Amino acid sequence: xxxxxxxxxxxxxxxxxxxxxxxxxxxxxxxxxxxxxxxxxxxxxxxxxxxxxxxxxxxxxxxxxxxxxxxxxxxxxxxxxxxxxxxxxxxxxxxxxxxxxxxxxxxxxxxxxxxxxxxxxxxxxxxxxxxxxxxxxxxxxxxxxxxxxxxxxxxxxxxxxxxxxxxxxxxxxxxxxxxxxxxxxxxxxxxxxxxxxxxxxxxxxxxxxxxxxxxxxxxxxxxxxxxxxxxxxxxxxxxxxxxxxxxxxxxxxxxxxxxxxxxxxxxxxxxxxxxxxxxxxxxxxxxxxxxxxxxxxxxxxxxxxxxxxxxxxxxxxxxxxxxxxxxxxxxxxxxxxxxxxxxxxxxxxxxxxxxxxxxxxxxxxxxxxxxxxxxxxxxxxxxxxxxxxxxxxxxxxxxxxxxxxxxxxxxxxxxxxxxxxxxxxxxxxxxxxxxxxxxxxxxxxxxxxxxxxxxxxxxxxxx
Amino acid sequence: xxxxxxxxxxxxxxxxxxxxxxxxxxxxxxxxxxxxxxxxxxxxxxxxxxxxxxxxxxxxxxxxxxxxxxxxxxxxxxxxxxxxxxxxxxxxxxxxxxxxxxxxxxxxxxxxxxxxxxxxxxxxxxxxxxxxxxxxxxxxxxxxxxxxxxxxxxxxxxxxxxxxxxxxxxxxxxxxxxxxxxxxxxxxxxxxxxxxxxxxxxxxxxxxxxxxxxxxxxxxxxxxxxxxxxxxxxxxxxxxxxxxxxxxxxxxxxxxxxxxxxxxxxxxxxxxxxxxxxxxxxxxxxxxxxxxxxxxxxxxxxxxxxxxxxxxxxxxxxxxxxxxxxxxxxxxxxxxxxxxxxxxxxxxxxxxxxxxxxxxxxxxxxxxxxxxxxxxxxxxxxxxxxxxxxxxxxxxxxxxxxxxxxxxxxxxxxxxxxxxxxxxxxxxxxxxxxxxxxxxxxxxxxxxxxxxxxxxxxxxxxx
Numbered sequence: 001x002x003x004x005x006x007x008x009x010x011x012x013x014x015x016x017x018x019x020x021x022x023x024x025x026x027x028x029x030x031x032x033x034x035x036x037x038x039x040x041x042x043x044x045x046x047x048x049x050x051x052x053x054x055x056x057x058x059x060x061x062x063x064x065x066x067x068x069x070x071x072x073x074x075x076x077x078x079x080x081x082x083x084x085x086x087x088x089x090x091x092x093x094x095x096x097x098x099x100x101x102x103x104x105x106x107x108x109x110x111x112x113x114x115x116x117x118x119x120x121x122x123x124x125x126x127x128x129x130x131x132x133x134x135x136x137x138x139x140x141x142x143x144x145x146x147x148x149x150x151x152x153x154x155x156x157x158x159x160x161x162x163x164x165x166x167x168x169x170x171x172x173x174x175x176x177x178x179x180x181x182x183x184x185x186x187x188x189x190x191x192x193x194x195x196x197x198x199x200x201x202x203x204x205x206x207x208x209x210x211x212x213x214x215x216x217x218x219x220x221x222x223x224x225x226x227x228x229x230x231x232x233x234x235x236x237x238x239x240x241x242x243x244x245x246x247x248x249x250x251x252x253x254x255x256x257x258x259x260x261x262x263x264x265x266x267x268x269x270x271x272x273x274x275x276x277x278x279x280x281x282x283x284x285x286x287x288x289x290x291x292x293x294x295x296x297x298x299x300x301x302x303x304x305x306x307x308x309x310x311x312x313x314x315x316x317x318x319x320x321x322x323x324x325x326x327x328x329x330x331x332x333x334x335x336x337x338x339x340x341x342x343x344x345x346x347x348x349x350x351x352x353x354x355x356x357x358x359x360x361x362x363x364x365x366x367x368x369x370x371x372x373x374x375x376x377x378x379x380x381x382x383x384x385x386x387x388x389x390x391x392x393x394x395x396x397x398x399x400x401x402x403x404x405x406x407x408x409x410x411x412x413x414x415x416x417x418x419x420x421x422x423x424x425x426x427x428x429x430x431x432x433x434x435x436x437x438x439x440x441x442x443x444x445x446x447x448x449x450x451x452x453x454x455x456x457x458x459x460x461x462x463x
Numbered sequence: 464x465x466x467x468x469x470x471x472x473x474x475x476x477x478x479x480x481x482x483x484x485x486x487x488x489x490x491x492x493x494x495x496x497x498x499x500x501x502x503x504x505x506x507x508x509x510x511x512x513x514x515x516x517x518x519x520x521x522x523x524x525x526x527x528x529x530x531x532x533x534x535x536x537x538x539x540x541x542x543x544x545x546x547x548x549x550x551x552x553x554x555x556x557x558x559x560x561x562x563x564x565x566x567x568x569x570x571x572x573x574x575x576x577x578x579x580x581x582x583x584x585x586x587x588x589x590x591x592x593x594x595x596x597x598x599x600x601x602x603x604x605x606x607x608x609x610x611x612x613x614x615x616x617x618x619x620x621x622x623x624x625x626x627x628x629x630x631x632x633x634x635x636x637x638x639x640x641x642x643x644x645x646x647x648x649x650x651x652x653x654x655x656x657x658x659x660x661x662x663x664x665x666x667x668x669x670x671x672x673x674x675x676x677x678x679x680x681x682x683x684x685x686x687x688x689x690x691x692x693x694x695x696x697x698x699x700x701x702x703x704x705x706x707x708x709x710x711x712x713x714x715x716x717x718x719x720x721x722x723x724x725x726x727x728x729x730x731x732x733x734x735x736x737x738x739x740x741x742x743x744x745x746x747x748x749x750x751x752x753x754x755x756x757x758x759x760x761x762x763x764x765x766x767x768x769x770x771x772x773x774x775x776x777x778x779x780x781x782x783x784x785x786x787x788x789x790x791x792x793x794x795x796x797x798x799x800x801x802x803x804x805x806x807x808x809x810x811x812x813x814x815x816x817x818x819x820x821x822x823x824x825x826x827x828x829x830x831x832x833x834x835x836x837x838x839x840x841x842x843x844x845x846x847x848x849x850x851x852x853x854x855x856x857x858x859x860x861x862x863x864x865x866x867x868x869x870x871x872x873x874x875x876x877x878x879x880x881x882x883x884x885x886x887x888x889x890x891x892x893x894x895x896x897x898x899x900x901x902x903x904x905x906x907x908x909x910x911x912x913x914x915x916x917x918x919x920x921x922x923x924x925x926x
Contacts, residue, residue, distance in 0.1 A: 085782070085783060085786045086783070086785075086786025086787055087786070090787070101594055102590055102591045102593075102594025102595065103594050103595055103597075103598045105569065106568065106569075106598045107597070107598065111597065122783050123742045123780070123781075123782060123783045124782055124832050124835055124836050124839075125741055125742035125743065125809075125832075125836065126809050126811050126812060126813035126831070126832045126833050126836070127565055127741075127742075127743055127809050127810050127811050127862075128565045128742040128743060129813055129832060130565075130811045130813055131564055131565025131566050132565065132566055134564075134566075134570070134574065135566045135569045135570065151823050151824055153824070153827060153835060153839075154782055154786075154835070154839075156824045156827065157815050157824075157827050157832055157835055158832075160815050160816055160818055160819065160824070160827060160828065161813060161814075161815060161816065161832070163818070164816040164818065188819070188822045188823045188824055191822070192819065192822070209786075270796060270798070271775060278588055278590075279586045279588035279590075279591040280588065280590055280591060286787075289787060289788065290786075290787035290788070292791075293787060293788045293790060293791035293795070294787070294788075294790040294791065296791075296795070297790050297791030297792075297793075297794050297795030298794055298795070299793075299794040308794065308795055308796050308797060309795065309796075310791050310794070310795025310796055312734060312775070312777070312791065312795070312796070312798075312799075314775070314777065315778065317586070318586075319548070319586060319587055319617055320548060320549070320585050320586045322549075322895060322898060323548045323549025323550070323617075323672075323753075323895075324549050324553065324749075324752060324753035324756060324757070325752065325753070325756045325757075326894065326895050326898065327756060327757040327760050327761075327892045327893075327894040327895050328755075328756035328757065328759075328760030328773050328775065328894075329760075329894075330760075330762075330894035330895065331760050331761050331762040331771065331773070331893070331894035332756070332759070332760030332761070332771055332772065332773025332775070333733060333771050333772075333773055333775070334771060335733070335775075336775075346588075346589050346590050347590050348589050348590050348593045349589060350589035350592055350593055350624060351624075352620050352623050352624060353623055353624065353627040355623055355626070355627065356623065356651070356655065359651045359654070359655070360614050360651045361614055361616075361619045361620075361623070361651050363903070363906055363907055363908035363909065364616060364619065364620050364623060364906065365623065367620075367906060367907075368589070369587050369588075369589045369592060369620055369624070370589050371906065372587055372616060372617070372620055372902075372906065373587050373588065373589070375901075375902050375905035375906050376587075376616075376617075376898075376902055378901070378905060378918075378922050379898045379899075379901035379902040379905060379918075380898055381922075382901055382918060382921045382922065383894075383895075383897050383898045383901065385921065386897065387894070399590075429790045430794070431789065431790045431791075431792075431793035431794035431846075431850070432785060432786075432789050432790050432793065432846075434846050434849065435785060435789065435839075435842045435843055435846045436842075438838075438841070438842035438845055438846065439835075439838050439839055439842040440826070442838035442841060442842060443826055443827065443830060443834065443835060443838050444826055444830075445826035446826065455841075455842075455845060458845045458848065459841050459844075459845060
């Protein structure tokens with residue numbers, strides 16, 4: 001079970017200037033929070049509200065289809081290649097890195113229980129794509145191309161390159177090596193998948209990319225590398241019930257959201273740092289960064305006023321970040337809330353041998369690396385308190401399907417609650433639409449010739 | 464040659480509220496900048512000033528020794544395993560990721576020209592370390608343990624684990640598989656290396672971890688995987704001359720530093736985003752994040768006043784970050800300066816085939832992925848201007864030893880200049896010393912018993 005400890009944001013620990021009177025605040029906001037949670041749950045099935053991700057714990061049909069597909073192709077492929085960008089892959093990267101054995105792609109087939117390696121192509125760097133194509137045998141690779149709209153330029157250009165190479169290598173059979181994850185009705189990828197005969201999975205309506213990890217977007221790659229997607233769904237289902245609780249004292253997503261909101265608006269803490277003490281969890285902050293940046297970074301509020309809202313999310317992981325960012329967190333501007341993620345129990349223990357006993361590192365011998373990592377985390381928390389810097393702690397019992405799913409789902413729910421507190425739309429991204437039009441103009445897409453000229457003028461200042 | 468374009472920070476492009484009158488500012492600060500550059504160059508050889516990294520372009524002797532060692536062990540090892548944390552590995556990770564062929568560790572020996580794979584262990588996660596040890600054949604692995612002080616707990620606990628396993632696998636010969644990079648005179652690692660007979664390279668005095676990438680800290684791993692360290696040193700030497708120029712109009716490090724300083728102090732831009740448009744450069748922002756966070760995040764200025772200075776550095780890379788962070792950059796708080804890194808020419812070209820011509824993605828066919836990445840970058844820059852968000856652009860001709868070294872060295876010099884502008888000590892890290900004491904107390908290191916008790920009390924609020 002996920003636990004949240006917020007004591008290091010409380011006035012009793014941090015003092016008046018940087019601490020919140022949490023008990024008081026929880027009471028003051030109890031009504032508002034209750035209304036928000038009720039409202040989210042009432043609106044969740046309404047088209048256009050973009051809250052369908054709140055139903056992904058009750059999605060037995062998709063889970064069944066995904067598992068059936070995974071067992072059908074079992075043993076046929078050495079590699080899974082996921083094509084996508086942003087929300088289409090960040091959840092996949094975060095969850096597989098957390099749950100697969102470390103260094104998965106370097107393990108022998110036997111060490112992988114004959115499950116495939118997995119690669120995510122999340123960018124359009126020519127050198128990196130060419131490099132990956134030199135590593136993969138496409139004949140033994142299942143390509144999962146993910147774009148809801150079906151016309152994401154980065155993803156579809158990757159796909160056009162890969163599709164042609166697969167056709168060269170496999171002839172007409174190449175179709176059997178492609179799975180498309182896209183919209184049910186609309187878009188070019190949907191259309192191509194039909195025409196060419198690719199296997200298709202649907203991204204349900206009203207689920208944005210950054211909230212899609214537990215839809216087919218994430219479930220398909222998870223199942224293909226042998227993760228237990230039933231446990232993932234059970235994790236969400238169980239915590240969803242807890243997070244429907246309208247009492248802020250009982251709802252950790254509401255607590256997480258409210259504390260960040262108040263720290264921002266009352267105490268000037270405009271950054272949120274997510275800092276798991278675990279290397280396996282190190283891509284979860286990347287997923288969180290997108291979730292927060294795109295959901296809360298908004299020019300207008302729902303009343304149409306210019307607010308330029310938004311927390312700046314920052315990735316970290318311990319103990320490493322103690323040697324990179326902690327100096328800034330402790331001594332720089334006091335404008336951040338650090339959230340630790342503590343793993344209750346690691347899968348393995350690593351003993352530090354009792355050697356070099358009579359030297360300055362002798363104290364390490366006979367301990368475990370697990371002990372050391374825990375000591376580092378507590379030391380860092382106390383040092384933040386010493387410097388009057390607020391922090392939260394999330395504890396997960398262990399790193400498995402059930403707990404990781406709960407962690408991510410809780411962070412999604414808290415993001416939705418935050419959006420309501422800021423009174424902004426957490427589910428659109430108007431600030432990047434113009435970029436696409438500019439890009440279409442520069443790439444010569446029909447219908448965008450007009451803006452190309454003025455764009456080139458603006459670009460004159462840049463080269 | 465490195466180029467800096469700052470036009471998108473100028474008042475003529477951004478307007479009064481968010482733009483600087485650059486010409487005016489350069490003139491106003493010409494004297495101060497000139498004094499700073501003179502002062503840094505005068506002080507650089509003075510013990511205790513921590514400016515010895517400014518001499519690393521003139522370090523023929525070390526380069527010679529490193530090359531000799533690399534050629535001596537050539538062909539003997541399948542893997543290089545670097546043990547270190549923070550500044551001991553961030554430069555190594557950034558540079559090898561940029562300069563080795565993509566997916567280096569997945570390539571066949573032939574594709575790697577029989578050069579070794581390289582692994583960096585930058586944390587103390589038991590699961591990840593156990594996982595790596597299941598992948599590596601330690602008998603064919605050269606371990607490079609890097610810690611200047613010699614008693615960094617994370618690095619030395621890794622080393623204690625690995626050393627014992629190597630001794631089990633290799634008997635007494637294990638010594639031949641270890642290279643220590645540490646202080647010339649002091650510390651436990653220095654002492655152990657002597658006693659046990661490891662090869663040693665020295666980290667010169669007055670070079671902090673975050674400024675150490677061009678010392679033996681970086682050069683040893685670079686040479687071992689076949690990078691041309693002469694070209695690296697030549698790159699630094701050439702740009703060092705340019706950056707000694709006291710005229711701000713001719714010195715891009717001074718321009719970079721001053722613009723960020725003024726954007727922070729006059730326009731409230733407290734974050735600095737480094738955003739290369741390249742996957743190969745994606746770990747350079749991680750290195751930059753440490754450089755900025757630890758150097759500029761300071762409680763006191765040199766006059767002993769509490770200032771809590773510091774820019775918050777943010778990692779990004781394009782085009783990916785357009786789908787993760789750009790929404791926030793464009794619409795959220797206008798408190799960031801984004802620095803693009805543009806690669807003049809990629810090593811390879813990747814054609815997008817002319818398929819799906821009569822669909823909405825037909826415009827991509829016949830273009831290259833290189834074209835698309837460039838179009839994305841320009842589109843993003845123009846969209847930032849549209850939203851009155853300041854940005855800089857650094858152009859590097861190509862991704863090679865010479866240019867990458869220049870990029871990193873310029874960022875180091877600009878950091879030193881920034882420290883002078885803020886009037887802080889850019890070379891210490893007092894905010895993380897206390898953490899070490901707490902950790903020693905928790906781990907039972909002799910001499911730290913006193914603080915253990917009060918520490919456990921403070922920890923009571925956290926569990």
